[in-house]
Structure formats: C-alpha cells, structure tokens
Amino acid sequence: MTIRRLLTLLACTATLAVAQLTPAAAADAKAQVKASLRLKWLPQTQFAGFYYALEKGYYKQEGIDLTINPGGPNLLTENLVATGADTFGLSGGSDSVMAAIDKGMPIVSVGVAHQITPFVFVTRKDGPVKTLKDFEGKKVTTWFTGANYVLFGMLGNEGIDRAKVDIQPQQVSVTPFVNGDIDVVTATWYNELNTIKGRMRADDLKYFVAEDYGITFPRDTLIVSRDTAAKQPQLVEGFLRASIRGWRDAMANPKEAVDIVMKTSPTLDRAHQEAMLTEAYRLMTSGKAKTEGLFTIDPVALQKAEEFLLKNNVLTKKVDVSVAFDDRFLKAIPMQDRLP
Amino acid sequence: MSARSHASRRTLVNGAIGIVGVIILWEAAARLLDLPVYVLPSVSRILAAIVAQHQLLWNAALMTMWEAIAGFFAGSAVGIVLAIALTMMPRARRVLLPMATALNSVPVVAYAPLILLWFGIGPTSKIVMVAIAVGFTVFLHALSGLDRVDRRAVDLMRSFGASPAAIIWRLRVPAAIPLTAAGMRVSTVRAMIVAIVTEMLGATGGLGWTIFQAVLQIDFVQVWAAIFVASAISLVFFGGVNMLEKRYVFWK
Amino acid sequence: MSAAAAALRPAAMSVLRGAAALLVVAALWEGLVIATGVRPYYLPRLSVILQSIAQVPDAYIAGFLRTASETLLGFSVGAVVGVFNGVVFSQSRRLREIIFPLFVISQTIPVIAFGAVVVLWFGNTILAKAVIAFYLTFFPVTVNTLNGIESVDPRQVDLLRSFGASRFKLMRQLLLPAALPQIFVALRLACTLSLLGAIAGEWFGDTVGLGVLLLQAMYNEQVVALWAAILVAGLLGTTFYGLVALAEKKFVFWKAEQT
Numbered sequence: 044m045t046i047r048r049l050l051t052l053l054a055c056t057a058t059l060a061v062a063q064l065t066p067a068a069a070a071d072a073k074a075q076v077k078a079s080l081r082l083k084w085l086p087q088t089q090f091a092g093f094y095y096a097l098e099k100g101y102y103k104q105e106g107i108d109l110t111i112n113p114g115g116p117n118l119l120t121e122n123l124v125a126t127g128a129d130t131f132g133l134s135g136g137s138d139s140v141m142a143a144i145d146k147g148m149p150i151v152s153v154g155v156a157h158q159i160t161p162f163v164f165v166t167r168k169d170g171p172v173k174t175l176k177d178f179e180g181k182k183v184t185t186w187f188t189g190a191n192y193v194l195f196g197m198l199g200n201e202g203i204d205r206a207k208v209d210i211q212p213q214q215v216s217v218t219p220f221v222n223g224d225i226d227v228v229t230a231t232w233y234n235e236l237n238t239i240k241g242r243m244r245a246d247d248l249k250y251f252v253a254e255d256y257g258i259t260f261p262r263d264t265l266i267v268s269r270d271t272a273a274k275q276p277q278l279v280e281g282f283l284r285a286s287i288r289g290w291r292d293a294m295a296n297p298k299e300a301v302d303i304v305m306k307t308s309p310t311l312d313r314a315h316q317e318a319m320l321t322e323a324y325r326l327m328t329s330g331k332a333k334t335e336g337l338f339t340i341d342p343v344a345l346q347k348a349e350e351f352l353l354k355n356n357v358l359t360k361k362v363d364v365s366v367a368f369d370d371r372f373l374k375a376i377p378m379q380d381r382l383p
Numbered sequence: 384m385s386a387r388s389h390a391s392r393r394t395l396v397n398g399a400i401g402i403v404g405v406i407i408l409w410e411a412a413a414r415l416l417d418l419p420v421y422v423l424p425s426v427s428r429i430l431a432a433i434v435a436q437h438q439l440l441w442n443a444a445l446m447t448m449w450e451a452i453a454g455f456f457a458g459s460a461v462g463i464v465l466a467i468a469l470t471m472m473p474r475a476r477r478v479l480l481p482m483a484t485a486l487n488s489v490p491v492v493a494y495a496p497l498i499l500l501w502f503g504i505g506p507t508s509k510i511v512m513v514a515i516a517v518g519f520t521v522f523l524h525a526l527s528g529l530d531r532v533d534r535r536a537v538d539l540m541r542s543f544g545a546s547p548a549a550i551i552w553r554l555r556v557p558a559a560i561p562l563t564a565a566g567m568r569v570s571t572v573r574a575m576i577v578a579i580v581t582e583m584l585g586a587t588g589g590l591g592w593t594i595f596q597a598v599l600q601i602d603f604v605q606v607w608a609a610i611f612v613a614s615a616i617s618l619v620f621f622g623g624v625n626m627l628e629k630r631y632v633f634w635k
Numbered sequence: 636m637s638a639a640a641a642a643l644r645p646a647a648m649s650v651l652r653g654a655a656a657l658l659v660v661a662a663l664w665e666g667l668v669i670a671t672g673v674r675p676y677y678l679p680r681l682s683v684i685l686q687s688i689a690q691v692p693d694a695y696i697a698g699f700l701r702t703a704s705e706t707l708l709g710f711s712v713g714a715v716v717g718v719f720n721g722v723v724f725s726q727s728r729r730l731r732e733i734i735f736p737l738f739v740i741s742q743t744i745p746v747i748a749f750g751a752v753v754v755l756w757f758g759n760t761i762l763a764k765a766v767i768a769f770y771l772t773f774f775p776v777t778v779n780t781l782n783g784i785e786s787v788d789p790r791q792v793d794l795l796r797s798f799g800a801s802r803f804k805l806m807r808q809l810l811l812p813a814a815l816p817q818i819f820v821a822l823r824l825a826c827t828l829s830l831l832g833a834i835a836g837e838w839f840g841d842t843v844g845l846g847v848l849l850l851q852a853m854y855n856e857q858v859v860a861l862w863a864a865i866l867v868a869g870l871l872g873t874t875f876y877g878l879v880a881l882a883e884k885k886f887v888f889w890k891a892e893q894t
Contacts, residue, residue, distance in 0.1 A: 081840065085851050112759060115850060117583065117750065118840050119598055125419075128758065139601075146601045147419070188599045212592075214504050215496070215585050216856050218676070238856055307842065308851060309691035310860045397732030405737060482656055484880075488872025490831035493845075493865050496853035501677065520824065527820060565782075569775060569824075572743050579745040580835065584853075594748060610748050617743035 075108040076278055081129035083114045083263065086308045088320035089233055090133065091300040096289025098303045105281030124266050125150050131282055136262030137348045137368075138189050138357065144367050145358045149269040152368045153279055154338030155345075156263035157323075158330035160253040162190045164197075165220070165239060166227045168249045175201050175251060181226040184213035189262070190229045196258040196351055197251070217242070227251075233322035237315055258351075259330075259344045272369065279372045287337050287381055294324050294383070328383040336381025340370040424604045432608040440593070440612050447582065447589040448616060450506050451574040454513025458574075459567055461514065462521030466559075470529045471551055480526075487519040495581050504585040509578045516577040517570040524566025528559030564628045571624050575617040676858055684862045694848065695867050702845040703871055705761050705833040709768020710826060710875075717773040717825075718818060721780020722806060731781075742774050746835050754839040764836035764844075768829035775828070779821035783814025819883040826875045834868065845871065 082090050093111060096102055102109040112129060114120055120134035121143035133156065134140060140152050164183070166172045172181055175197060185191050191210070198205045213229055220228035221242050230236040239248065253259065265286075267279055293300035301316050331341045345364045352358045373381065406426055412418065413425035433440060465483075469476040495512060502508035532555050540550050582591025590613045597605035664681045667673075675683070688695050720738075724731035750767060757763035787810055795809055837846030845868045852860035 085854060086842070087855075112840050113842060115838055115840050116854070117595070117598065117838060118754070119601065121601065128754075139599075143601050148601070187596060212504070212587055214499075215853060216500055218500070219503075309694040310687075310848060310851060310857065310863075311855065312857060315855070394732045397729060398736040401733035401735075401737050402740070404733075477652070478656055482660065484873070484876055486869070488827055488830070488876045489865055489869040490827060490834050490872065492831055492835055493849055493868045496849060496861055497865070500858070523824070524820075569778075572739075575743065576745050583745075591745065594745070606748065610744055613745060614740055614743040618740065621739065621743075 074106055075103065076106055076275075077108045077110075078130035078278065078282070079110045079112055080131040080133065080282075081112045081114060081118070081120050081123050082133050083120050083135055085115060086111075086113050086304060087234070087311065088301055088304050088316045089263075089323045091304050091320050091323070092290030092293045093133070093286055094289075094303050094307065095293035095296075095300050096285045099289070099292065101285035101288050102282070105285045107278065107281055107285065109282075121148055121150055121266065124268055127268060127270075130267065130271060130278075132266045134264050134266050136189050136260060136264055137345055138192055138260060138262075138352055140264045140266060141349055141352055141362045141364075141367055142357055144362055145360065150266045151269055151272050151366070152264045152266050152340070153272065153370070153372050154265035154283060155261045155340050155368070156265065156338055157326040158261055158328075158332045158339070158341065158344075159326055160193055160258065160260045161231045161233065161262050161326055162193050162253065162260075163230055163232055163236060164194065164227050164251040165230050165236065166249050166251070167223075167243075168247050170226060170249075172226055172249075175256065176203060178227060179203060179207040180209065182209050182211065182224070183227040183229075184211050184219070184225050185229040186213050189260070192352065192355065192357065193253050193258055193260050194229070195355060196260075197253055197256040200257045232326060233319040237318045237322075241315075260348055261330075261341065261344055263326075265338060272372075276372065280375050283338065283372055284376050284380070287376070290324075290327070290337055291383065293320075297321070324383075332383060334382075336373070336376075336378060337383055338373060338381070340368045340373065342368070424607055428604055429607045429611055432604045433611060436605065436608060440590075440608060443588060443590045443593045443609065444612055444616055446506060447509075447575065447578050447591065447613070448620075450509035450578040450582075450589065451513055451620070454510040454578065455517050455567075455570065455574040457510065458514035458517030458519075459521045459570070462518040462523075462566075463525050463563060465518075466522050466525035466529060466563075467551065467556070469526065470555065471547065483519070483522070487523070491516040491577055492580055495584050499581070499585045504587055506589075509581045509586070509589070512581045513574045513577050517567075517574050520570045520573065521563065521566045524569075525559055525563040528562030529555045531562065532558045564624075568621065568624050568628060571620045572617045575613060575620065579613055679859045679862055684859055684866060687859050688863045688867070695863070697843050698845045698848050698864075699867055699871055701761070701843045702764075702830070702833050702837070702868075703875075705764035705836070705844070706768050706826075706830045706871075706875065708761065708765035709770075709832060710772050710829040712765070713769040713772025713825065713829060714776050714822060716769070717776025717821070718780050718811075720773065720777040721784060721814070721818075722811070724777070724781050725784040725810070726802070738774055738777065741770075746771065746832060750836050750839050753836065759839070759841045763839075764833045764841075767836040768832035771828040771832040772825040775821040775824050776818065779817040780814055783817030784810045786817070787813045815887045819879070819887055822879050823876065823883070826879050827872060830868070830872050830875065 080093060082093075084090075086094070090111075097109055097111055114133075119139075120129075120132035121139060123129045124132040124134070125143070125148040132150075134152075136157075137152075137155065140150065143150060164185075171177060178198065183194070185194050190213075194210065195205055198208065217228060217230070217235055217239050219225045221239065228235075228239070230239060265283070272279060297317065297320055301313065301320060304316060305311055305313060327337055330344070331339045342364055345368055349358070349362055349364050353361060409423075410426045413423055413428075418424075469479060491512065494515065498508045498511050498515075502511055529551075536554060537550060540554055545553070578589065579591035579594070582589040583595045586592040586595075590609050593609045594606050597603070597609065661681055668678055668680045724735065746767060753763045753766055757766065784806075791809060792805065795805055800808070834844070834846035834849065837844040838850050841847050845864055848864040849861065849868070852858075852864055
C-alpha cells in the first residue's frame with residue numbers, strides 16, 4: 044500500500060521534471076541555419092562583440108540561428124568543435140589550435156581576435172624583481188594552459204635558464220600575489236590585471252610585456268571544423284561578417300555592450316567588465332588589425348609561434364600555418380567592413 | 384567450508400565475466416568504429432599509456448591517496464565522535480541536527496572554491512574537503528545506527544541501574560557499528576572523488592590535476608589513464624575497508 | 636478538526652524551531668563578523684550577502700529553479716532504477732555477481748571526467764545534468780535496497796512462503812516494506828548527491844544554474860557572490876532533504892528494530 048503511494052509520488056515527480064525537458068516551440072525556420080558558438084571561458088565582455096551581434100540580430104540577418112555557449116575550466120573548445128558538438132569556437136589561442144591540429148583534430152582557424160599577447164607578468168615595483176634576469180630564484184606563478192609558453196619564450200630569448208626560476212601553477216585568486224607570497228604573477232591585460240589594480244595601486248606595479256622580449260602569441264582564435272569550412276563556406280563568411288559588425292558596434296556603444304553581457308550574467312561586477320571591454324578591444328585592434336581589419340590572420344606572427352612551439356616539443360611535427368589558419372573567409376568580406 | 388569457498392569463487396568468476404565483457408565491448412567499439420582518440424581511446428592504448436607514464440601517474444596517485452586517506456580517517460573520527468556526543472545530549476541533538484543536515488545539504492563541491500581560497504591549492508585544502516564530505520556521511524550513518532537499538536534492551540539496562548554512559552558504550556555503540564561501517568564503506572570512494580574534483584579546481588599535483596592538465600594538453604589517452612588509475616585505487620580502498628569490516632564486524 | 640490540529644502541531648513546532656535556529660545562526664554570523672573584524676575576503680557579513688542577492692534576484696531564482704529541476708529529475712529516476720536494481724539483484728544471484736562489480740567501478744569514475752563526456756553527448760540541456768544526478772543516485776539506492784531486502788528475518792520469509800505467497804506478493808507485502816527504512820537512508824544520502832551532480836554538471840559551459848553562479852563567482856573572485864551562491868544552494872539542499880525526510884516520516888512510520 045505504502046509502496047504504491049511512494050512509487051506514484053516518485054513517478055509524479057519524475058513526470059513533472061520531465062515536462063521541463065520538452066523543448067520550446069521551434070522558431071520559424073526562415074532558411075535559418077542552426078549553429079552554435081562555444082566561447083573559451085565564462086561570459087564576460089571579452090566576448091562582448093558576439094553577444095552584441097546576437098542581441099541585435101546580426102546573425103539572424105546572415106541566416107544563422109546562433110546559440111552562444113560559454114566555455115569554462117573543464118572544457119576544451121577545440122574538442123567540442125572537432126566532434127561537431129559546436130559549430131564555431133572561440134578557442135584558447137594559436138598555441139592550442141596548433142597543438143590540436145598536431146594531435147589530428149580536424150579543425151581550422153578562420154580568424155584571430157587578439158593580435159598581441161594578452162598575458163602580462165606583473166610584479167611589485169619595489170620588489171626584488173627589476174629585470175627579467177631577476178626571475179631566477181623567485182616564485183613565479185603562471186597558467187599551464189598557454190601562458191607558460193609565453194613565459195618560457197621570454198626567458199629563452201634572454202638566455203635565462205627556466206629551471207632556475209621557481210615556476211608554479213597559478214592559483215585561482217590573485218590574493219597570494221597581493222599578500223606578497225608570490226613575486227611574479229601572470230595576468231591578462233583585460234581581466235586579472237584589473238583585479239590586481241583594484242586591490243593594489245597601479246603605480247606600485249611593474250609589467251613584463253612579451254612583445255618587449257620578442258615573443259608574440261596571438262590568442263582568442265575563431266575555429267571551425269574542416270568539414271564546416273569545406274561544406275558551408277557561406278555560413279562561415281556570414282558568421283564572420285556578423286561578428287565583426289557586432290564588435291564594431293559594441294565598441295561604438297560600450298555601455299550598451301556591457302549591459303547586454305550583464306544581462307546574461309547579472310552577478311558580474313560592472314566596473315570590472317567595462318575595463319575588460321576596453322582592454323580586450325585594444326588587443327583586438329593592435330598589430331595588423333589596425334590596417335587589415337579585425338580578426339586578421341598574421342602569418343608572420345603565427346609562423347614564429349609555430350617555430351617556438353615546435354622547438355619546445357609542444358608540437359610533435361611541423362604544422363603548416365597556411366593550412367591551419369585560413370583567411371579565405373575573412374578576405375571575402377570587403378576591407379572597409381573589417382576595419383575597427 | 385568448501386561450499387563457502389566454492390560460492391566465493393563463483394562470485395569472483397561472475398564478477399570477472401562482467402568486467403571482461405565490458406572491456407571486450409569497449410575495445411571492439413573503439414577499434415571497429417575507428418573512434419578518434421578524443422572521443423574514446425581503446426583500452427589497449429590506455430593501458431599502454433599507463434605503463435609508459437607509470438612514474439608520473441604513481442606520483443600523482445600517491446598525492447591523491449594521501450589526501451583521500453588522511454581526510455577519510457579525520458572525517459570518520461570527527462563524524463563518529465560527534466554522533467556519540469549528540470546521542471548523549473538529546474536536547475542539543477534536536478537543535479544541532481537540523482543545522483547539521485542543512486550544512487550537509489550544501490553539496491560538498493560548493494565549498495570547494497571557499498576551501499581553496501582559505502587553505503590554498505596545496506594538499507591541505509583537499510584533506511579538509513574530503514574530511515567534510517566523509518565526516519557528514521559517517522556522522523549521519525553513525526547517528527542512525529546509535530538509534531537502532533531495541534527500546535526494550537535500553538529499558539532493561541536502565542532497570543539494572545546502568546548509567547547513560549554505560550548504555551551508550553555497552554549497548555548503542557556496538558549496535559551502531561554495522562551502519563557506521565556501511566557509512567565508512569560508502570565514503571571510501573567518495574573520498575577519492577572529492578579529492579580529485581577539488582584538485583581539478585586548483586592543485587599542484589595529484590590525479591585530478593593530471594586529468595586537468597591532460598585535457599588542456601589535448602592528451603585524452605592520459606585523461607583516461609588517470610581515470611583508470613583513480614578507479615583502481617578507489618576499488619582497492621573500498622576493498623580494503625570492506626575486508627576490515629568483514630573481519631571485525633562478523634555479526635550482521 | 637482537533638485531530639488535524641494535533642497532527643499539524645508537531646510539524647509546525649519543528650518548522651518554528653528550525654526558523655528560530657536559523658535566526659540565531661544569522662544573528663551570530665553578523666555579530667561575529669562585526670566583532671572580530673574578519674576581512675570580507677574570508678567571511679563577509681550576512682547582511683552584505685543577502686543584499687547582493689536582493690540586487691539581482693532573477694539570477695538566483697532562475698538558477699534555483701533550473702538546478703532544482705535537474706536534481707529532481709535525476710533523483711527520481713535514479714531512485715526508481717535503484718530500487719528496481721536492488722529488487723532484481725535480490726532475486727538473481729548471478730545477475731548481481733556479474734553486474735554489481737561494474738556498478739562499483741562506475742562509481743569510482745570521478746564525476747568531473749564523466750561530466751565532460753556527458754556534455755559532449757547531451758549538450759547543455761537539463762537532461763545532461765539529470766544524467767549525472769541519476770548516475771550518483773542509483774548506486775546507493777541499489778545497495779541499500781538490496782541490503783534492506785536481504786536483512787529481513789528469513790523466518791518471516793519462510794512463514795509467508797508457507798502460506799503460498801508468490802514471489803511478487805512476497806516482495807510487495809514483506810520485503811520491500813521491510814527494506815523501506817534502509818532505502819530511505821539511501822534516499823536521504825542521494826538527495827545531496829544528486830544536487831552535487833547537477834551542480835558539477837553545470838560547470839561544463841552552462842548558462843543558468845547555481846553551479847554556474849558558483850563558478851562565475853569563483854573565477855571572478857567575487858567572494859560575496861560565492862557565499863550567496865552557497866547559501867542558495869544550501870537552501871535548495873535543505874528544502875529537498877526536508878521533503879525527503881517528510882516523506883520518510885509518512886511512509887516509514889515505524890522504526891526498524893533488530894529483533
């Protein structure tokens with residue numbers, strides 16, 4: 044008797060919950076191709092242009108019914124694009140793309156967002172580290188998800204033995220650096236640096252910039268699967284067109300752009316997101332992008348990155364940069380539409 | 384005696400059939416369907432990787448095992464002590480039990496970011512996390528076990544003038560051991576998993592950290608290798624506690 | 636009328652007692668932080684946390700509902716499957732010996748690794764999280780159902796059998812009811828586990844949910860938001876646990892005693 048009631052109760056609960064599963068009525072299919080964009084991280088204004096384009100319907104105008112899926116610490120964008128789980132990806136960077144291709148993943152990059160290295164190494168101005176050589180024997184934390192290569196490259200170019208530097212994995216929080224337990228911390232110009240500046244005075248900080256030491260690692264790469272690139276070139280072009288438009292308009296209306304991102308994640312800190320947007324755009328409009336447009340692919344910078352990765356055994360064999368990075372789709376869009 | 388060993392041998396054989404069956408299916412699927420490595424590598428490749436990387440995996444395993452075992456015993460001890468204490472103070476129990484259950488209802492992983500902020504990314508934070516996870520389970524099981532005593536036995540002892548403490552020690556605690564042991568048994572695997580999950584949010588070593596690194600280095604064979612090793616260790620841990628339980632809790 | 640009131644009184648009393656305990660804790664929290672001057676980075680004031688929730692209530696409400704539905708779905712299916720497994724295993728020794736070790740091994744696979752695979756297969760749907768919640772639920776329920784059934788006094792089983800009771804009747808009238816206390820112990824444990832599964836599952840690129848709020852707060856180093864997410868998750872967990880405990884009181888109105 045009681046068993047039956049119990050089972051009925053469970054069944055009711057299950058049915059109620061299952062009812063949540065039924066998908067909403069399908070949007071009218073006006074020749075709209077369903078696609079998804081997988082970001083490399085949680086929603087933030089680093090990706091504002093895409094959210095702006097989505098909100099303003101630019102993708103719809105290109106015939107794309109786009110869903111933006113955030114990334115996160117346990118997701119690898121290259122993997123999700125390669126297996127077809129997502130159509131487009133904004134992935135880690137030139138390093139992760141080439142490493143993925145080296146491992147046989149059938150992906151190709153169709154655009155590069157950040158033209159210069161987004162990482163910067165921060166230390167206290169009044170601390171023991173005054174030059175790159177001073178890194179020796181000090182506690183340096185970095186992320187082993189790409190930033191480490193930048194660090195290795197900088198040390199290598201200056202002839203510093205990286206084994207002499209106490210390189211440790213970086214914590215989630217910048218607190219150890221703020222407290223003085225760490226000598227040098229890795230930050231991105233648009234994210235952690237703002238956090239640090241919020242807790243220490245900007246004047247107290249000293250930066251080690253990769254480009255000053257001959258290292259450039261373009262990051263935030265737009266990727267698609269080889270399949271998509273071959274079979275749906277219009278889709279890729281349309282996506283790029285709408286995204287570039289989204290970014291240009293987002294920068295023309297920064298407050299609105301921040302509003303749109305905050306709508307997806309209301310618990311974000313507004314001031315932080317505004318600073319992030321400005322810095323992210325700076326990275327996107329540096330280097331060749333100024334003259335050749337947003338998301339431009341710079342074969343020179345990428346070739347240097349490839350050689351560096353090969354030398355450091357990240358790649359097991361040469362990766363043909365001209366095959367890994369395909370700018371056909373970008374070039375199909377007129378130049379003036381691509382300029383920032 | 385021989386009937387017993389015959390039965391236990393048959394159990395092992397049946398268990399082996401199941402496991403071997405799955406392994407064969409897996410290997411066949413990976414090979415016949417020619418699955419790419421990043422979807423599902425074949426068992427043989429994973430085993431080969433384990434052998435090739437055995438030093439790295441062993442070091443990582445040692446760290447995770449240390450975190451899991453230390454946290455397991457710390458948590459179990461605290462859980463048992465708390466359960467006995469609360470049983471001895473029924474009034475405190477009525478107030479504290481709902482609060483403890485409320486605290487337990489926050490899934491352990493929700494505390495991980497906080498614990499990592501407080502204790503850093505070293506092994507200490509993982510031990511704390513495991514202790515919390517194991518402690519609550521053991522606490523609840525022990526509490527339930529201490530309650531499972533026949534009312535009449537309690538009344539009988541009382542009528543003989545036994546003090547509350549004596550009732551606890553002589554009657555309730557022995558009666559609670561099976562359920563407590565069950566709680567500890569269930570917690571062995573959780574201990575490893577909590578340690579690994581916490582490591583994936585921030586660590587300097589261990590199997591969870593290895594998995595995290597391997598995902599980012601797009602080395603999925605390594606991911607599976609670490610998972611296999613973690614599984615194996617959990618099973619050994621589980622089997623060990625199981626064996627101890629069988630030896631010392633010979634009545635059920 | 637008075638019977639209903641009498642039935643309600645203990646329930647109302649425990650709710651009141653619970654509320655009182657909460658208020659005491661809240662006051663202690665606020666007072667402690669102010670008194671000891673703990674840095675908000677480690678422990679913010681309760682009032683500050685509640686304020687932050689009040690500023691963006693939609694995010695927390697939406698997260699609460701999303702995570703709740705994922706948990707409920709996985710839990711209920713996991714419970715049903717768990718009981719089913721337990722019953723089947725109690726009847727077929729062979730099946731149990733073949734499949735049980737596989738179950739045990741499956742439980743040793745860390746949820747995180749499983750989560751990545753589930754997201755690949757199911758995308759960021761409620762189903763994906765429910766699958767993880769199910770995965771964490773069914774095993775303890777299976778084990779406890781089996782244990783509960785097997786711990787029934789064999790003499791009682793023989794007695795019913797001697798009256799010509801069929802296997803089915805035996806299960807329904809004696810074994811399952813006798814196993815209920817054990818099953819509910821597992822259900823109480825499983826409700827936390829299923830919530831854990833749902834939250835961990837949301838860490839794989841989801842947009843709404845308590846797990847998402849937790850992750851965002853952690854990586855954006857927003858300690859107040861982190862505590863806010865923990866509190867709401869605790870609220871969900873406690874409510875769920877309370878419901879299961881209430882069900883237990885209704886369906887298991889006797890306490891199992893060793894005779």
